[in-house]
Amino acid sequence: MKHISKEDIVNIPEGVTVLVKSRVVRVTGPRGTLTRDLRHIQMDIQRLSKNQIRVVVWQGGRKHIACIRTVCSHINNLIKGVTVGFEYKLRYVYAHFPISVNINKGDNSVEIRNFLGERVARKVQLNEGVEVSQSASQKDELVLSGNDVDMVSQSAAAIQQSTRVRNKDIRKFLDGIYVSEKTTIVKEY
Numbered sequence: 001m002k003h004i005s006k007e008d009i010v011n012i013p014e015g016v017t018v019l020v021k022s023r024v025v026r027v028t029g030p031r032g033t034l035t036r037d038l039r040h041i042q043m044d045i046q047r048l049s050k051n052q053i054r055v056v057v058w059q060g061g062r063k064h065i066a067c068i069r070t071v072c073s074h075i076n077n078l079i080k081g082v083t084v085g086f087e088y089k090l091r092y093v094y095a096h097f098p099i100s101v102n103i104n105k106g107d108n109s110v111e112i113r114n115f116l117g118e119r120v121a122r123k124v125q126l127n128e129g130v131e132v133s134q135s136a137s138q139k140d141e142l143v144l145s146g147n148d149v150d151m152v153s154q155s156a157a158a159i160q161q162s163t164r165v166r167n168k169d170i171r172k173f174l175d176g177i178y179v180s181e182k183t184t185i186v187k188e189y
Contacts, residue, residue: 008068012079013051020053029082036078085186086184088153088181093178097117110132115176126144132155
């Protein structure tokens with residue numbers, strides 16, 4: 001069953017400017033600027049007032065109407081990224097062979113050595129806009145931070161997937177680097 005029109009409204013906080021032109025959303029805030037191209041989704045993104053945006057679907061089916069919430073979530077993630085940022089914490093887990101991680105600031109990559117005692121070094125290239133550092137307070141912890149939640153989470157997933165255990169019983173071999181916490185850079189949010 002098609003609905004004539006469905007809509008949702010996104011509220012914009014103070015100190016954040018959102019520009020929408022032909023379904024390309026550009027959000028500017030205290031931490032920087034993020035851009036998201038939403039031209040592949042057929043819907044109207046309209047400016048209601050200085051601090052509200054309306055997302056409207058005309059003549060949409062069930063799956064098309066589900067895209068409204070997706071687009072609103074994308075815009076909210078952009079707003080959250082330019083105001084407080086995103087931070088993912090990853091912990092090293094090992095039973096016998098201690099995993100060592102080297103951070104290469106020059107080419108923005110992470111090198112993982114001695115995983116399960118293997119001689120091969122795994123090199124994971126991080127996405128642009130993602131900073132990586134060793135945790136000062138916690139032993140065996142990496143901290144990934146950035147403004148774009150997609151880039152930060154994809155970099156964390158690439159690090160976690162690089163240390164998957166293959167050809168062994170994964171119930172017994174629990175070694176790896178796992179995401180332990182997802183939080184914001186600015187803590188008083």
